[in-house]
Each structure stands twice: as structure tokens, then as C-alpha cells.
Amino acid sequence: MPHPERLTIVEADALKYDFSQLVKDGRPLRVVGNLPYNISTPLLFHLLEFGSQVKDMHFMLQKEVVERITAEPNTKEYGRLSVMIQYYCQPTFLFEVPAGAFNPPPKVTSAVFRLVPYEQKPITAKDEKALARLVAHVFTQRRKTLRNSLKGMLAEDGFEKAGVDPMARPETLTLAEFVALADQMVA
Incomplete structure (x- = not known):
């Protein structure tokens, strides 16, 4: 060698x-x-x-x-x-x-x-543990809409503030949209 x-x-x-x-x-x-x-x-x-x-x-x-x-x-x-x-x-x-x-x-x-x-992430969540919890949760119920899946975890106006359609399913969201939702969870 x-x-x-x-x-x-x-x-x-x-x-x-x-x-x-x-x-x-x-x-x-x-x-x-x-x-x-x-x-x-x-x-x-x-x-x-x-x-x-x-x-x-x-x-x-x-x-x-x-x-x-x-x-x-x-x-x-x-x-x-x-x-x-x-x-x-x-x-x-x-x-x-x-x-x-x-x-x-x-x-x-x-x-x-x-x-x-990444040396510097393209997008950074306010709370990475919240992001991980959110992502794990919605993908265990991937056929549910986000509104139904996140009931009790995210205020209704959280979707609007994040710019995410509450009727969307998790597999349609971009990474940036997941981060925006997670940020609303801890806002």
C-alpha cells in the first residue's frame, strides 16, 4: 500500500x-x-x-x-x-x-x-429537532393531507405563514417548505 x-x-x-x-x-x-x-x-x-x-x-x-x-x-x-x-x-x-x-x-x-x-446549508431550520419530528410524523401518514396529519401540531394560520397548501401531501413538499412548516411549529 x-x-x-x-x-x-x-x-x-x-x-x-x-x-x-x-x-x-x-x-x-x-x-x-x-x-x-x-x-x-x-x-x-x-x-x-x-x-x-x-x-x-x-x-x-x-x-x-x-x-x-x-x-x-x-x-x-x-x-x-x-x-x-x-x-x-x-x-x-x-x-x-x-x-x-x-x-x-x-x-x-x-x-x-x-x-x-454542506459547509453552509442552503436553508436552515430554527429548530432541527422540530424539523426531524415534523418530517418523521408526516411521512408515517403520507396519504393524509398536511392539514389532517398536523392537526394539533400546527396552528391553521401556520400553513399560510409558511406558504404551504394545507391540502398538500408530504411527498409534494420541497425541503424549503418542510423547513418553513417546522419554523412555524416553533414560532
């Missing part, structure tokens, strides 16, 4: 590991992995906590999960994972990895994608 000092392999529970321990000389981390599919979502959310210390992340996951991460509004793939990952990072679908590339071949197609944490 030409530069072994530039590679660090850590054996630890990735869901609990403090990735900031790997930062040396203020240089941001580059995280690469073939993530275990069964813990991919909680692991991605854990890694987002260290976004300010990460240059980029390259991962392989099930293609359908990568499609959800990179999904745009008004698609069936768009959901909580799309909104929250895109709040913190710029995701890019890179390429598919067919099942035949593995031995034994899995029953799913995989894909490689990149996440680049």
Missing part, C-alpha cells in the same frame, strides 16, 4: 462510534463503506452528526435505498430519508452494482452513492 499512514481502519460499533476521534490536524474525514443494509438508515443519521468534520462519504447500499436518499419531491421514493439527508448533504447517485458482482449474489441490486455535507 503506497500511503498506509493515510488510511485508518477502526473496529468498533459504527452506530456508537465517535467519528470525531479520527480527525487529525483539522483535515476533514472521507468515509467509505459497504454498509450493512439492516442498519444503514440509523448509521447514516449517526454519521450526519459529524457532518462538519466530514469532507465526503461514499457508500454502497441497496439500490432502492439509494433511490430514496436521492429522490426528488413528487416521486414515490421521496420520504423522510430523502428530506433529512438532503437537509444536511448533497447526495449523488453514482452507479449500480449488479447482484452478479458478488459471490454468492444477493437478491438485490446495489448502488454506490456520495454524500457531501
